[in-house]
Amino acid sequence: MRHLFVCTNVTASGKPACGKRGGHDILAAVQAALLRRHATGVLVTGCACLGPCFDGPNAVLYPDAVWYGDLTPDDADALAAHLVDGTVHDAKRVDPPGQ
Numbered sequence: 001m002r003h004l005f006v007c008t009n010v011t012a013s014g015k016p017a018c019g020k021r022g023g024h025d026i027l028a029a030v031q032a033a034l035l036r037r038h039a040t041g042v043l044v045t046g047c048a049c050l051g052p053c054f055d056g057p058n059a060v061l062y063p064d065a066v067w068y069g070d071l072t073p074d075d076a077d078a079l080a081a082h083l084v085d086g087t088v089h090d091a092k093r094v095d096p097p098g099q
Contacts, residue, residue: 001041002083004030006059006071008046015053022072023057029076034083042083051097058094069094 006027007018017023027046034044050058055069059079066088068079078089 001043002061002064002086003043003045004059004061004079004083005045005047005050006030007048007050007056009049016056017053018049018056018058021057025073026057026059026071026076026079029073030079030083033076033080037080037084039080039084044079044083052094055094060096064088065096067094067096068092 006023008023008027009017010019011017027044030044034042050060052058052069057071059068059071061082066082068089069092071092075089075092081087082089
């Protein structure tokens with residue numbers, strides 16, 4: 001089962017927080033894209049800070065361990081495709097924090 005975690009954190013100690021930069025909109029857009037696809041067996045969840053605030057809004061998809069950055073709601077269909085089909089959205093793929 002694939003699970004996408006989208007940062008929706010609204011405070012980041014003076015850093016640009018993903019929630020204020022569209023994280024909530026991205027979460028809603030991915031959920032809507034999954035509903036349109038009638039997707040089952042996948043999850044999408046809002047979460048607290050993932051770390052790389054300046055690269056956000058961010059998301060990470062498990063168990064694939066694929067990180068995404070600079071996301072917008074326009075990326076929702078591609079993120080849903082990764083969840084359902086395993087197709088990585090290369091245009092927004094970023095290195096994991098610390099690498």
